[in-house]
Amino acid sequence: MDGDRFKDKKDKKFRILLLADQLATASGGTEQHISFLLSNLPRDLYDLTFVLIRDTGFYNPALFPIEPIYLNLFSLSSLRSTRRAVKQLSDVIRKQEIEIIQTFFYDSEIMAILASYFNGRVLRIATRRNMGHHHNLKTLWRTRLTNKFISVFLANSEAVKKHVSSSEWVPLEEVTVIPNPLPQKRMAEGMNSRACKETYGIKEDERVVGIVATISWVKDHETFLRAARLILDRRPKTKFILVGRIVPGREILLDHHIKRFKLESSVILAGEHLDPIPLMRLFDVGVLSSKSEGLSNTLIEYGALGIATVATDVGGNTEIVLPGQTGFIVPPGSPESLAQAILQLLDDDELRRQFGTAAKQRVTEVFEEKKILNQYHLFYRNLVRRIPSHEET
Numbered sequence: 159m160d161g162d163r164f165k166d167k168k169d170k171k172f173r174i175l176l177l178a179d180q181l182a183t184a185s186g187g188t189e190q191h192i193s194f195l196l197s198n199l200p201r202d203l204y205d206l207t208f209v210l211i212r213d214t215g216f217y218n219p220a221l222f223p224i225e226p227i228y229l230n231l232f233s234l235s236s237l238r239s240t241r242r243a244v245k246q247l248s249d250v251i252r253k254q255e256i257e258i259i260q261t262f263f264y265d266s267e268i269m270a271i272l273a274s275y276f277n278g279r280v281l282r283i284a285t286r287r288n289m290g291h292h293h294n295l296k297t298l299w300r301t302r303l304t305n306k307f308i309s310v311f312l313a314n315s316e317a318v319k320k321h322v323s324s325s326e327w328v329p330l331e332e333v334t335v336i337p338n339p340l341p342q343k344r345m346a347e348g349m350n351s352r353a354c355k356e357t358y359g360i361k362e363d364e365r366v367v368g369i370v371a372t373i374s375w376v377k378d379h380e381t382f383l384r385a386a387r388l389i390l391d392r393r394p395k396t397k398f399i400l401v402g403r404i405v406p407g408r409e410i411l412l413d414h415h416i417k418r419f420k421l422e423s424s425v426i427l428a429g430e431h432l433d434p435i436p437l438m439r440l441f442d443v444g445v446l447s448s449k450s451e452g453l454s455n456t457l458i459e460y461g462a463l464g465i466a467t468v469a470t471d472v473g474g475n476t477e478i479v480l481p482g483q484t485g486f487i488v489p490p491g492s493p494e495s496l497a498q499a500i501l502q503l504l505d506d507d508e509l510r511r512q513f514g515t516a517a518k519q520r521v522t523e524v525f526e527e528k529k530i531l532n533q534y535h536l537f538y539r540n541l542v543r544r545i546p547s548h549e550e551t
Contacts, residue, residue: 171203172258173204173205173207173254173258174199174256174257174260174538175258178192178211180210181222185403185431186372188285191287191338193221194527195260196222197221197343208222208226209247209250231265234268240272245273251274251277258281258538259282259283260283261284261285264297268304275307283310284310285311286313288451288452288473289317291449291450309541312336314336314452337477341459344433358399358428360440365395365504366396366441367386367442367500367504368398369400370438370459371447374405376448381447381492383398383415384497385493385496385500386421388497398426399440400428403429404427443503444456444460444467445496446467448472451470451472453478457475461478461484462518462522463518465514466503467479467486468503469486470489480520484516485513486503
C-alpha cells in the first residue's frame with residue numbers, strides 16, 4: 159500500500175480499537191482477519207489497540223503482534239462483571255483517544271456500544287463474515303435492535319452484504335464490502351515445502367481429493383464423505399484428506415460416517431494445521447461442501463495454488479469460484495452432484511489444469527493482499543471524516 163498517497167503533514171494517525179469476544183484457533187476465519195489487520199496496517203498511519211473480552215488461553219504473538227488487553231468478562235449475564243468490564247473498556251477508549259472501534263461477534267458489539275455510548279467522537283464498525291447461520295429468532299431480533307447503535311457495517315462478500323441488509327434490516331448503503339485477502343506470507347512459507355504422499359500412505363498412482371475446513375455441522379463433511387463413497391465406486395485409486403480442527407463433540411459422528419460408508423482405508427484425518435498449504439499442494443481437486451459460507455479463505459487458497467475446485471452454491475462461494483471457468487458449483491447437501499463434479503475433474507486432466515490456471519489468475523488479481531489493504535485504508539479514511547470535531551461535540 160502506498161500510504162504517502164493518503165497522508166500529509168497535518169494528518170494524524172488513525173486510532174483504531176479492534177474488539178473481539180475471544181481467540182479460539184489460529185485457523186479460524188475471524189482470527190485470520192484480525193491477524194491480517196494487526197500485522198499489516200502500517201504503524202506510521204495507525205495506532206492500534208487490541209482488546210479481547212475473555213481469555214481462552216490461546217494467543218500467538220507471531221500471528222497477533224499487538225498484545226491484547228483482556229477484559230476478563232466470562233458472560234454479559236453477570237451485571238457486576240459487565241459493569242466492571244465496561245468501565246475498563248471505556249477507560250481504554252478515553253486514554254487511547256480511540257476514534258474507531260471495529261467489533262467481531264455479538265458480545266463485542268454490545269461492549270463497544272456500552273463503553274462508547276456517551277462519546278460522540280467514536281464510530282463503531284460491526285464486522286459481518288457469515289450468512290447468520292448461528293442466529294435464532296431471539297438473537298436475530300436482539301441484533302436488529304443493537305444495529306441501531308452501529309455506525310457502519312463491514313462485510314467480506316456481496317452475499318453477506320445482501321444477507322445483512324435483508325435479515326438484519328440494515329440499509330445497503332451502510333454496508334461496505336472488503337473481501338478476505340490472499341495471505342501473502344502464509345502462501346510464501348507454505349510454498350517452500352510440500353507434504354510427502356508417503357507420509358500419509360498415499361501411493362503415487364492415487365488421486366487426492368481434499369477439504370480444508372473446521373469439522374463442524376456447517377461445513378457438512380457428511381455430504382463430502384457420502385460423495386467419497388460414490389467416487390470410490392468409480393475410482394478406487396482415490397484418497398480423501400480432511401484438514402481441520404474437529405469441533406468438540408463431532409469426533410464420534412465423524413467416525414460413525416467413515417465406518418458407515420466403509421471409508422476407513424481411503425480417508426485421511428490430517429487434523430488442524432497452522433499452515434495447511436504444504437498439504438493442499440497434494441490435492442488434485444479441492445472441495446468445500448459447506449451449508450453456509452461468508453467468503454471462504456480455503457477457496458481463495460485453493461485458487462492461489464492453482465487447484466481446480468468444487469464448492470457448494472452458498473454465500474460468497476461464487477464470488478471466488480467461477481462456475482465452468484475455475485471450478486464447479488453444486489447444490490449444498492447433494493452428494494451425487496458433488497461426486498459427479500469431482501469425477502469430471504479427476505477424469506479430465508486438461509480441464510483440471512485449465513480450471514487451476516484460471517483460478518490462480520483470478521485469485522491473484524482480485525484478492526491480492528496489497529489491494530485489499532488499500533481498500534481498508536480508504537474505508538478507514540472515509541470513516542474518520544465523519545467524526546465530529548471537539549467543538550461539535
